[in-house]
Amino acid sequence: MQKLPKWADVGLIPAINLALALIVSGLVVSLIGQDPFEALAIMVRGAVGSTYGWGYTLYYATNFVFTGLAVAIAFHAKLFNIGGEGQAQLGSLGVALVCLAVPWPHWTLALPSAIVGGALFGAAWAAIPGYLQAKRGSHIVITTIMFNFIASALLVYLLVGALKAPGMAPETVRFPEGARLPSAQEILAVVGIPFSRTPLNISFLVALIACWGVWLLLWRMRLGYEIRAFGHSEPAARYAGISPLRITMLTMLISGALAGLMGINAVMGEQERLLQDNVLGAGFVGIAVALMGRSHPVGVLLAAILFGALYQGGAELEFETSVPREMVVVIQALVILFTGALDGMVRGPLEKSFLRFRNKPKPGVPAE
Amino acid sequence: MSFFDIIQILDSTIRLATPLLLACLAGLFSERSGIVDIGLEGKMLVAAFFSAAVAALTGDVWLGMLAGIAASMVFALIHGVASITFRGDQLISGVAINFLAAGMTVLIAQDWFQQGSRTPALTGEARFDTLDLPFAEALSGVPFLGPLYADALSGHTILVYVGFLAVPATWWVLFRTRFGLRLRAVGENPGAVDTAGVSVNRLRYAAVLIAGLLCGLAGAYLATGLAAGFTKDMTAGRGFIALAALIFAKWRPWYALFACLLFGFLQALSNRYSTLDLGLIEIPNAFVLALPYILTVVILAGFVGRATPPRAGGEPYIKER
Numbered sequence: 001m002q003k004l005p006k007w008a009d010v011g012l013i014p015a016i017n018l019a020l021a022l023i024v025s026g027l028v029v030s031l032i033g034q035d036p037f038e039a040l041a042i043m044v045r046g047a048v049g050s051t052y053g054w055g056y057t058l059y060y061a062t063n064f065v066f067t068g069l070a071v072a073i074a075f076h077a078k079l080f081n082i083g084g085e086g087q088a089q090l091g092s093l094g095v096a097l098v099c100l101a102v103p104w105p106h107w108t109l110a111l112p113s114a115i116v117g118g119a120l121f122g123a124a125w126a127a128i129p130g131y132l133q134a135k136r137g138s139h140i141v142i143t144t145i146m147f148n149f150i151a152s153a154l155l156v157y158l159l160v161g162a163l164k165a166p167g168m169a170p171e172t173v174r175f176p177e178g179a180r181l182p183s184a185q186e187i188l189a190v191v192g193i194p195f196s197r198t199p200l201n202i203s204f205l206v207a208l209i210a211c212w213g214v215w216l217l218l219w220r221m222r223l224g225y226e227i228r229a230f231g232h233s234e235p236a237a238r239y240a241g242i243s244p245l246r247i248t249m250l251t252m253l254i255s256g257a258l259a260g261l262m263g264i265n266a267v268m269g270e271q272e273r274l275l276q277d278n279v280l281g282a283g284f285v286g287i288a289v290a291l292m293g294r295s296h297p298v299g300v301l302l303a304a305i306l307f308g309a310l311y312q313g314g315a316e317l318e319f320e321t322s323v324p325r326e327m328v329v330v331i332q333a334l335v336i337l338f339t340g341a342l343d344g345m346v347r348g349p350l351e352k353s354f355l356r357f358r359n360k361p362k363p364g365v366p367a368e
Numbered sequence: 369m370s371f372f373d374i375i376q377i378l379d380s381t382i383r384l385a386t387p388l389l390l391a392c393l394a395g396l397f398s399e400r401s402g403i404v405d406i407g408l409e410g411k412m413l414v415a416a417f418f419s420a421a422v423a424a425l426t427g428d429v430w431l432g433m434l435a436g437i438a439a440s441m442v443f444a445l446i447h448g449v450a451s452i453t454f455r456g457d458q459l460i461s462g463v464a465i466n467f468l469a470a471g472m473t474v475l476i477a478q479d480w481f482q483q484g485s486r487t488p489a490l491t492g493e494a495r496f497d498t499l500d501l502p503f504a505e506a507l508s509g510v511p512f513l514g515p516l517y518a519d520a521l522s523g524h525t526i527l528v529y530v531g532f533l534a535v536p537a538t539w540w541v542l543f544r545t546r547f548g549l550r551l552r553a554v555g556e557n558p559g560a561v562d563t564a565g566v567s568v569n570r571l572r573y574a575a576v577l578i579a580g581l582l583c584g585l586a587g588a589y590l591a592t593g594l595a596a597g598f599t600k601d602m603t604a605g606r607g608f609i610a611l612a613a614l615i616f617a618k619w620r621p622w623y624a625l626f627a628c629l630l631f632g633f634l635q636a637l638s639n640r641y642s643t644l645d646l647g648l649i650e651i652p653n654a655f656v657l658a659l660p661y662i663l664t665v666v667i668l669a670g671f672v673g674r675a676t677p678p679r680a681g682g683e684p685y686i687k688e689r
Contacts, residue, residue: 334464
């Protein structure tokens with residue numbers, strides 16, 4: 001029997017968890033001598049109070065949608081892919097290699113190729129941990145953590161060596177002009193809407209399509225059914241003829257590919273060159289996003305926008321007060337703590353109270 | 369590479385291995401009791417900050433160390449409450465602790481010192497002094513072994529020796545005491561321990577708090593022994609190298625010592641040389657830095673020996689079904 005009605009599971013519990021995380025964050029803000037309500041007002045105004053704020057919010061959200069979906073789809077197969085960071089770094093490398101390989105005439109050609117490049121490199125980086133989990137039983141959490149560090153070492157190596165542009169900085173040369181993605185400002189100007197100059201670009205639409213694609217895969221396709229069955233019960237899935245090796249590999253490949261796609265937004269859409277770290281922790285934000293979004297694409301999208309707003313609001317907060325932008329990291333940690341690890345703290349009492357409420361015979365209806 | 373270079377590299381190997389070793393033993397206690405701990409990094413970081421901050425404010429490194437240990441144990445307690453009492457996901461709790469430490473240390477550092485997320489540089493009494501082992505001076509004239517003893521083994525801070533003594537101590541506690549037997553049992557088969565009338569939760573809390581204590585020492589050494597003050601993200605992945613060492617050591621204390629010395633040696637090498645020239649091939653620095661992680665993946669893959677974690681690791685214990 002389901003202990004909680006669905007609306008409580010997908011709506012009420014995340015709301016309570018988020019509220020707890022925000023209350024504790026407020027306490028932290030007041031402990032370092034700031035007014036939490038004023039801080040909140042600055043953050044909200046900075047994140048969604050102007051087209052400039054919205055542009056940055058949605059730009060960050062685009063990154064988090066990709067990494068959040070990557071974690072979410074792995075969660076469905078009961079795999080904890082903590083390696084989004086490394087996969088996104090490799091994806092960035094793939095995107096950069098595609099952009100630098102050909103003097104692209106137009107972005108409509110460059111974008112699909114970069115998507116393929118980013119997805120392939122990200123998937124390849126997830127493939128080895130996936131294979132080791134499925135074939136050799138090595139714990140995927142540990143291997144993906146190790147692969148994060150190996151990825152960053154690899155990028156450092158490439159950017160002081162083979163891919164380094166002339167000059168001091170460890171970065172590649174700028175991508176050709178034809179690989180530049182249209183920004184939101186340019187797109188909206190076509191239909192006559194004024195929009196600030198921000199890094200928000202067409203990758204946001206790719207992220208939306210990715211959300212829809214993941215939904216389609218998980219709930220409308222045979223493979224998605226197999227992934228979810230495998231996640232619910234491995235013995236049952238095996239009994240039904242679902243190969244654990246195949247599902248683990250495919251899930252990790254898709255997960256890595258989604259994380260790798262982050263590169264088109266961060267590398268192609270914003271920096272237009274590969275840096276030593278283009279990901280900047282977005283791989284880890286993906287964990288918080290997937291947890292908050294209950295591993296559903298719609299939830300991931302909403303949570304990603306929330307975290308995008310937090311990041312942009314945090315930047316404004318640092319600008320206007322003495323609160324460093326690491327405040328966002330604290331909020332993120334508390335969200336992970338309350339929605340992920342301390343979920344049972346809220347769920348337990350809530351389930352009990354719902355059961356008590358339900359067991360009471362309704363007046364007028366005879367008890368069975 | 370001269371003899372003098374080798375002595376210097378060994379000296380820095382010992383210094384760099386110490387925080388790894390303390391954190392690795394912390395993970396050993398926790399994971400042997402069935403609580404997976406990927407929050408070593410965060411606990412070390414928060415301990416590094418509070419030990420440096422309190423040492424800077426009071427001018428007393430011992431008070432600093434106690435503050436560091438206390439902070440690390442508070443974080444350990446959060447991990448315990450989440451994963452033991454509320455049966456939450458231990459991995460997710462560990463991730464949260466790492467972020468909490470990364471954010472809180474910068475926030476508090478900025479609030480207390482306003483020096484761009486760092487503490488003031490520590491001097492004098494606010495840092496650990498180096499200790500000379502007995503007869504170091506007298507024996508330094510002995511060829512080969514003399515300098516090895518006087519320059520590489522002697523002349524470290526007290527926490528280095530504490531770290532190395534923690535290895536036999538850990539071995540003794542885990543394999544020669546009743547507490548240790550129960551601790552290992554609870555990581556393999558908590559149901560059996562419960563049936564024997566021993567509290568699973570109390571044992572696990574004890575293990576998690578010991579892990580907090582050891583991570584506190586590791587962080588204190590990092591900020592007041594190895595470096596002179598706290599800087600943002602100063603643990604720089606050491607908690608994860610310690611985790612790698614723990615797996616490399618197959619969850620055993622003596623093996624942990626060798627794993628940490630090996631990984632410390634690799635760090636010392638890459639600090640000293642930008643590329644390693646082995647005659648025929650040149651090994652880039654990045655590869656040396658990534659080697660601990662690569663070796664761990666190889667070990668985990670089971671191609672060279674097999675690393676079997678404690679059986680009940682990562683699973684919350686539910687008394688009644």
